Amino acid sequence: MLSFTEENYLKALVQLTGFEVGSKEVGVNKLASKLNVKPATVTDMVKRLKEKSFVNYKKYGKISLTDSGEKLGMFVVRRHRLWETFLHDQLDFSWNEVHELAEDLEHIHSEKLINGLDKLLGYPSFDPHGDAIPNSKGEIFIPFRKTLSEVEVNESCRVVAVKDNSSDFLQYLDKLGLKINDTIKIIQLEEFDSLTTIKINDKQFVVSPKFTENIYVVCPTCGKAKNCTC
Amino acid sequence: MLSFTEENYLKALVQLTGFEVGSKEVGVNKLASKLNVKPATVTDMVKRLKEKSFVNYKKYGKISLTDSGEKLGMFVVRRHRLWETFLHDQLDFSWNEVHELAEDLEHIHSEKLINGLDKLLGYPSFDPHGDAIPNSKGEIFIPFRKTLSEVEVNESCRVVAVKDNSSDFLQYLDKLGLKINDTIKIIQLEEFDSLTTIKINDKQFVVSPKFTENIYVVCPTCGKAKNCTC
DNA sequence: TAATAAAGTTAGACTAATCTAACAATTTTT
DNA sequence: AAAAATTGTTAGATTAGTCTAACTTTATTA
Structure with missing residues (x-):
């Protein structure tokens, strides 16, 4: 059986090397800062995870997940996102x-x-932030999508997910009244200071790149992120 | 914040000294065997709990809960019983x-x-084994009841709770088809070997004292355990 | 390519919770 | 009340996960 700590390492590795992330491996420092521990701690722990065949690693080298490590990490993500959905849908957590x-x-x-939780919730595909929930086999299906920063002026799009799930950012979105599935229209793009004017539900806001890069969207008509001809 | 371990000690103490239990204090050995650890471990831990003012204790003396210790222990029991109810009612766990x-x-x-869970479940008063659930203030209300062994021959009674919550015992009850709120009639009492013949839903069984002492019942008509004139 | 910076490792220490084995206090029995 | 049994304590060791500080390796840059 895995300890909480080991599971947190595997989850962090899935998040740093899995999904649509570029690289399939990561360094000790990056993993340490993701987990809020010191690099020395990671070196130790990674040795133990290697013993158990959950990671590939050699001294001074990069860390990557083995198949079994990735699967276990994926199950942690599954549990995390199903609980988030439960709290949101059944217990009215924001x-x-x-x-x-x-x-x-x-x-x-x-x-x-x-x-059982999965069934109770009606086998949801996405958690409250729009992130895909791995299925009971540990498989995850991430739909194509783009960030708001890739949308052209005068174009409209539908919000499908939020990249930055920090409480601060989500509370800011609440203040704007933005929810998953809302429609956003790009009104104006300021080249000089990279600010964007957008319209959410007929209200207009000026937002920074921090905002546009952290909102995932698709075409409101066809649901596609690329090559849409609507 | 309390650790898992500290909470387990407080919960065990509530179970050993709280509720309708006779004594308000308990010895190191008894607590150790309840927690499946060695007495030496308990001695150490109890010192730490005393530091935090959760227990009263002095060397070679008995252990008892302080008010704050009892309250925290009661909250652990509350959480435990609400989760049991959730698993049973919402996720079809037996x-x-x-x-x-x-x-x-x-x-x-x-x-x-x-x-939130409490609300979702409709503020239940009892868990799946018939045990009372402490309320959000940490108060518990245990209704009067007696064990099946106190019921007279030819008398009928209604099952309200099960004392021994071990998987073995509960599976045995399942085999007999016994559920909370079922009616049991005492058919015959064998003085010699202490076996009792009972009737559950018109089926007859012979049971041992281990059974009759672990089933809590009340009068099926008035719901009282003592002084009923039905 | 040599100097510097960044990244990673090692050794030694700490804490919480546990254990075993030896010992001490208390209670019960004779 | 002395002996025996029970109950409880202490000391020292162990494990997981963490830290700091010093050191080593690899990568970058001038």
């Missing part, structure tokens, strides 16, 4: 309150529990 | 599957979560 609690709940080990 | 998982879930700290 999307900025769910992450912290799910950090604890994700470590409860019971396939029966998690599959 | 009553012999809920305990083990609730042992982990009870340590998730969030008043909002637990009160």
Whole structure:
């Protein structure tokens, strides 16, 4: 059985090397800062994870997940996102309150529990932030999408997910009244200071690149991110 | 913040000294065997709990909970029993599957979560084994009841709770088809070997004292355990 | 390519929770 | 009340996960 800590390492590795991320490997420092521990700690722990065949690693080299490591990490992500969905859908938690609690709940080990939760929630495909939920085999299907920063002036798009799930950012979105599935129209793009004027539900806002780069969108008509002819 | 371990000690103390239990204090050995650790471990831990003012204790003396220790222990019991109820009512777990998982879930700290769960479940008063659930103030109300062994021959009674929550015992009850709220009639009492013949839903069984002492019942008509004139 | 910077490792220490084995206090029994 | 049994304590060791500080390796840059 894996400890909480080991699971957190595997989850962090999935997030740093899995999904649509560029590189399939990561360094000690980057992993350490993701986990809020010192590099020395990671070196130690990674040795232990290598013993158990969850990672590939050699001294002074990069770290990557083995197949079994990735699968276990994926299950942690599955549990995390299902609990977030439960808290949001069944207990009326707002999307900025769910992450912290799910950090604890994700470590409860019971396939029966998690599959029961999945069923109770109606086998959701996405969590409250629009992130895909891995299925019971540990597979994840991430739909194509682009960031708001890739949308042209005068174009409209539909919000499908939020990249930065920090409480601060989500509370800012709440203040703007932005929710998943809302439509955003790009009104104006200021080359000089990179600010963008957008319209959400007929209200106009000026936002920074920090905003446009952290909102995932698709075409509101066809649902595609690229090559849409609508 | 309390650690998992500290919470387990407080919960064990509540179970050994709280509720309708006779003595308000307990020895190191008894607590150790309840927690499946060695007495030496308890001696150490109890010193730490005393530092934090959760228990009263002095060398070679008995252990008892302070008010704050009892309150925290009671909250652990509340969380445990609400999770058991959730697993049973919402995820179709049988009553012999809920305990083990609730042992982990009870340590998730969030008043909002637990009160949300309480609401979702419709503020239940009893868990799947018929045990009372402490309210959000940490108060518990245990209704009067007696064990099946106190019921006279020819008398009928209604099952309200099960004392021994072990998986083995609960599975045995399943085999007999016994559920909370079922009616049991005492058919015959064998003085010689202490076996009792009972009728559950018109089926007859012979059971041992281990059975009759672990089933809590009340009068099926008035719901009282003592002085009923029905 | 040599100097500097960045990244990674090692050794030694710490904490919480546990253990075993030896010992000490208390309680029960004779 | 002395002996025996029970109960509880202490000291020292162990494990997981972390840290700091000093050191080593690899990468970058002048």
